[in-house]
Amino acid sequence: xxxxxxxxxxxxxxxxxxxxxxxxxxxxxxxxxxxxxxxxxxxxxxxxxxxxxxxxxxxxxxxxxxxxxxxxxxxxxxxxxxxxxxxxxxxxxxxxxxxxxxxxxxxxxxxxxxxxxxxxxxxxxxxxxxxxxxxxxxxxxxxxxxxxxxxxxxxxxxxxxxxxxxxxxxxxxxxxxxxxxxxxxxxxxxxxxxxxxxxxxxxxxxxxxxxxxxxxxxxxxxxxxxxxxxxxxxxxxxxxxxxxxxxxxxxxxxxxxxxxxxxxxxxxxxxxxxxxxxxxxxxxxxxxxxxxxxxxxxxxxxxxxxxxxxxxxxxxxxx
Amino acid sequence: xxxxxxxxxxxxxxxxxxxxxxxxxxxxxxxxxxxxxxxxxxxxxxxxxxxxxxxxxxxxxxxxxxxxxxxxxxxxxxxxxxxxxxxxxxxxxxxxxxxxxxxxxxxxxxxxxxxxxxxxxxxxxxxxxxxxxxxxxxxxxxxxxxxxxxxxxxxxxxxxxxxxxxxxxxxxxxxxxxxxxxxxxxxxxxxxxxxxxxxxxxxxxxxxxxxxxxxxxxxxxxxxxxxxxxxxxxxxxxxxxxxxxxxxxxxxxxxxxxxxxxxxxxxxxxxxxxxxxxxxxxxxxxxxxxxxxxxxxxxxxxxxxxxxxxxxxxxx
Ligand SMILES: Nc1ncnc2c1ncn2[C@@H]1O[C@H](COP(=O)(O)OP(=O)(O)O)[C@@H](O)[C@H]1O
Ligand SMILES: [Mg+2]
Numbered sequence: 001x002x003x004x005x006x007x008x009x010x011x012x013x014x015x016x017x018x019x020x021x022x023x024x025x026x027x028x029x030x031x032x033x034x035x036x037x038x039x040x041x042x043x044x045x046x047x048x049x050x051x052x053x054x055x056x057x058x059x060x061x062x063x064x065x066x067x068x069x070x071x072x073x074x075x076x077x078x079x080x081x082x083x084x085x086x087x088x089x090x091x092x093x094x095x096x097x098x099x100x101x102x103x104x105x106x107x108x109x110x111x112x113x114x115x116x117x118x119x120x121x122x123x124x125x126x127x128x129x130x131x132x133x134x135x136x137x138x139x140x141x142x143x144x145x146x147x148x149x150x151x152x153x154x155x156x157x158x159x160x161x162x163x164x165x166x167x168x169x170x171x172x173x174x175x176x177x178x179x180x181x182x183x184x185x186x187x188x189x190x191x192x193x194x195x196x197x198x199x200x201x202x203x204x205x206x207x208x209x210x211x212x213x214x215x216x217x218x219x220x221x222x223x224x225x226x227x228x229x230x231x232x233x234x235x236x237x238x239x240x241x242x243x244x245x246x247x248x249x250x251x252x253x254x255x256x257x258x259x260x261x262x263x264x265x266x267x268x269x270x271x272x273x274x275x276x277x278x279x280x281x282x283x284x285x286x287x288x289x290x291x292x293x294x295x296x297x298x299x300x301x302x303x304x305x306x307x308x309x310x311x312x313x314x315x316x317x318x319x
Numbered sequence: 320x321x322x323x324x325x326x327x328x329x330x331x332x333x334x335x336x337x338x339x340x341x342x343x344x345x346x347x348x349x350x351x352x353x354x355x356x357x358x359x360x361x362x363x364x365x366x367x368x369x370x371x372x373x374x375x376x377x378x379x380x381x382x383x384x385x386x387x388x389x390x391x392x393x394x395x396x397x398x399x400x401x402x403x404x405x406x407x408x409x410x411x412x413x414x415x416x417x418x419x420x421x422x423x424x425x426x427x428x429x430x431x432x433x434x435x436x437x438x439x440x441x442x443x444x445x446x447x448x449x450x451x452x453x454x455x456x457x458x459x460x461x462x463x464x465x466x467x468x469x470x471x472x473x474x475x476x477x478x479x480x481x482x483x484x485x486x487x488x489x490x491x492x493x494x495x496x497x498x499x500x501x502x503x504x505x506x507x508x509x510x511x512x513x514x515x516x517x518x519x520x521x522x523x524x525x526x527x528x529x530x531x532x533x534x535x536x537x538x539x540x541x542x543x544x545x546x547x548x549x550x551x552x553x554x555x556x557x558x559x560x561x562x563x564x565x566x567x568x569x570x571x572x573x574x575x576x577x578x579x580x581x582x583x584x585x586x587x588x589x590x591x592x593x594x595x596x597x598x599x600x601x602x603x604x605x606x607x608x609x610x611x612x613x614x615x616x617x618x619x620x621x622x623x624x625x626x627x628x629x630x631x632x633x634x635x
Contacts, residue, residue, distance in 0.1 A: 002424060002426065005423040005424045006424055008423060009420050009423055012416070012420070013409065013412075013420075016409075016411055016412050016416070017411055055446065061566060090597075135407055135409075135410070136404075136405070137407045137408065139373060139403050139404075139407060139408055140406070140407060140408070140465065141422070142372070142373060143371040143372065143373065143396060143401050143403070144396060144424055144425065145392075145393045145394070145396040145397045145425075146393060146424070147392060147393060149617070295349030314375070316373070316374040317368070317373040317374060318368075318373075318374070318467065319407075
């Protein structure tokens with residue numbers, strides 16, 4: 001199929017650029033750096049005396065809670081203290097050390113690195129259409145015997161492929177580095193989940209890690225679709241990078257500010273951070289759950305892609 | 320029967336009620352070099368953009384090898400190679416990798432073909448360098464190379480001599496002729512009529528988006544419009560009188576230190592020269608110039624636009 005060659009071309013263009021390799025190298029270096037720093041800096045005693053320490057923390061928390069209740073502090077703060085106390089008491093009772101480290105625990109702790117992946121994917125996705133317009137190379141590409149939607153689809157799939165590969169490389173690196181640093185065991189290791197007034201639950205770390213890998217694929221797809229749409233509409237990579245980054249990073253703040261509004265859960269912002277929903281619903285907005293957010297992202301992605309393809313198909317190319 | 324590879328039928332482009340290409344119709348034959356000549360802003364590039372589907376067609380149709388571009392774009396474009404305005408290439412890749420981009424997605428381009436094309440445009444020495452190091456002329460040649468890769472039978476080049484040095488222009492002319500002789504229809508646009516005259520078999524003159532006329536460029540030696548320029552040392556007016564007196568029918572005019580006479584055959588030129596010399600006029604040079612296309616062009620476009628190179632070549 002000649003059509004697949006379009007995909008090969010896009011893939012080659014992505015990997016012909018130095019920045020792509022930097023984007024891949026940077027998370028890997030960070031992962032190694034974190035592990036090395038942790039190994040060198042962590043106090044080994046903590047592992048032995050974790051129970052003592054946890055009992056102390058719990059007592060402190062209880063004092064703080066009493067204080068907070070007396071002063072009628074923020075309800076969210078009180079709730080947080082209560083759940084911390086519950087979690088720690090459960091850990092002491094059942095002998096689950098929060099400090100026991102394995103590669104799976106390391107992967108769970110390193111999960112926020114997905115934001116960095118998201119950032120790099122935004123840059124690549126925003127550029128792959130608009131830079132061809134700004135450099136004028138789009139003309140040379142569009143005058144081939146391929147309908148425009150095929151060319152756009154090849155760009156979309158290439159970006160998505162790049163995003164997924166990058167994510168998998170980072171996952172594999174984290175597992176490997178974590179394994180070398182802390183051992184590859186701990187497959188049945190658990191951590192504790194407290195959801196508001198519910199009882200404390202145990203959950204395996206591996207379960208969390210895989211859930212996180214999965215939801216990141218979904219987030220990345222939505223992010224690519226968003227960057228794609230903006231860069232096709234405005235033919236500008238900087239506008240696209242700006243909007244996508246804003247959605248990704250400022251989104252949480254906006255959601256917090258507008259948490260009382262009913263409609264907030266239908267915005268793209270509110271549904272962009274799936275990993276916080278793995279352990280249950282959003283603490284601020286109880287209607288936000290994983291299945292709900294995934295459905296919303298699916299709808300947004302479909303609509304954004306439809307807009308992108310429609311606009312691209314009709315656009316007069318004057319580059 | 321002549322086969323037409325490219326046909327424009329009442330092609331029109333309007334942008335916000337401004338008509339940029341106005342009811343343009345012409346057909347390009349198999350194996351000819353067809354010129355689009357017009358001052359800057361005449362609508363040449365806009366016409367080409369419509370032909371290759373970069374912009375929408377407001378009205379009319381384009382047929383390439385009998386296929387309507389509006390109806391079956393993929394089929395129509397299979398046999399087309401083009402450069403629209405400057406060839407824009409991927410700066411961060413080598414010339415060769417740029418060609419590979421297009422070789423991969425066009426049918427039937429072998430490795431041998433790529434090497435052949437690189438040799439044809441004379442870029443072997445720099446083909447593995449990054450395109451960002453290329454001069455405009457080198458980019459132009461790489462642009463031609465990508466347009467030729469899949470052996471298109473319709474080759475469209477928009478101002479292809481832009482940035483080329485004289486040697487490059489000469490080479491381009493030669494291989495375009497070679498391609499045409501092998502049956503390729505070549506469409507070139509330019510605002511330089513001298514160039515068109517040397518390169519093309521037929522030229523469509525376009526102004527304000529309208530077709531003014533189509534000229535055959537025939538064998539220039541036979542043209543009635545050949546003029547002879549006598550360069551005179553001394554009194555040009557006196558020299559003109561000599562010729563006018565002896566040849567009352569002859570059309571003689573002055574221009575600077577030159578006498579311009581409307582004759583074409585060699586014998587008459589020799590005769591006139593003899594008359595001048597015998598009358599004691601110092602003739603320091605004789606040149607035959609064909610001005611047909613230039614004159615027509617300037618007449619038609621009333622000196623509109625920006626003609627960088629109105630001088631017309633001398634036929635030795
Ligand atoms: N997108 C556009 N919007 C408005 N006018 C345009 C646009 N593109 C081209 N034009 C106008 O159309 C005319 C023809 O342009 P063009 O086809 O580039 O001319 P040429 O290639 O013959 O120099 C010019 O007057 C130009 O200003
Ligand atoms: Mg032009």
